[in-house]
Amino acid sequence: MTNKERALMVAEKAHNNQPYDIYPYMYHIRQVVKIAEELGYDESIVVASALHDTLEDTPLSYNDIKKAFGKEVAEIVYCVTDELGRDRNEKKEKTYPKIRANWKATVVKICDRIANVSQSKDYNKGLYEMYKKEHEIFCSRLMSKEHPHEEINKAWNRLEVLLNGE
Numbered sequence: 001m002t003n004k005e006r007a008l009m010v011a012e013k014a015h016n017n018q019p020y021d022i023y024p025y026m027y028h029i030r031q032v033v034k035i036a037e038e039l040g041y042d043e044s045i046v047v048a049s050a051l052h053d054t055l056e057d058t059p060l061s062y063n064d065i066k067k068a069f070g071k072e073v074a075e076i077v078y079c080v081t082d083e084l085g086r087d088r089n090e091k092k093e094k095t096y097p098k099i100r101a102n103w104k105a106t107v108v109k110i111c112d113r114i115a116n117v118s119q120s121k122d123y124n125k126g127l128y129e130m131y132k133k134e135h136e137i138f139c140s141r142l143m144s145k146e147h148p149h150e151e152i153n154k155a156w157n158r159l160e161v162l163l164n165g166e
Helices: 003-015 026-038 043-051 062-069 071-080 088-100 103-123 125-142 149-164
Strands: none
Touching (some): 003 026, 026 043, 026 103, 043 062, 088 125, 103 125, 103 149
16 A cells, blocks of 8 residues: 555545535545646655645644654644634744745645635635635745745646636
């Protein structure tokens, strides 16, 4: 069994009965994994994509993920996990620096955003408009000259096309 298959099993069990709109949460998880794979990212990014919401939304801990998938994957998942805050903006502003500090976490976050924007574009116009409105801040907080541009730009470009139709 591959690490990706194991990660998907862990995510499915952890997210259990959690919904994503009218779908089981695994619909979203599989979309994020699919995007990471389509863009050609390595196993650590694909596995972290499967687990990206587990620390935030399930009883799994950093140490659970580290034990099963290693420190690199655990770090990526930790970095994309929202910090506490009074509202969405405060949570994001506290979380963006740790995402930006890890280019692989940035990729996972962009793949997550691509999946969310794709879903909302077709089925939830209000949510889609929120993502469009946040886009400039999202980009400014996560873009970094230290990131490997060729690698990360695959994800940025896909998100830009989705939001701007270019």
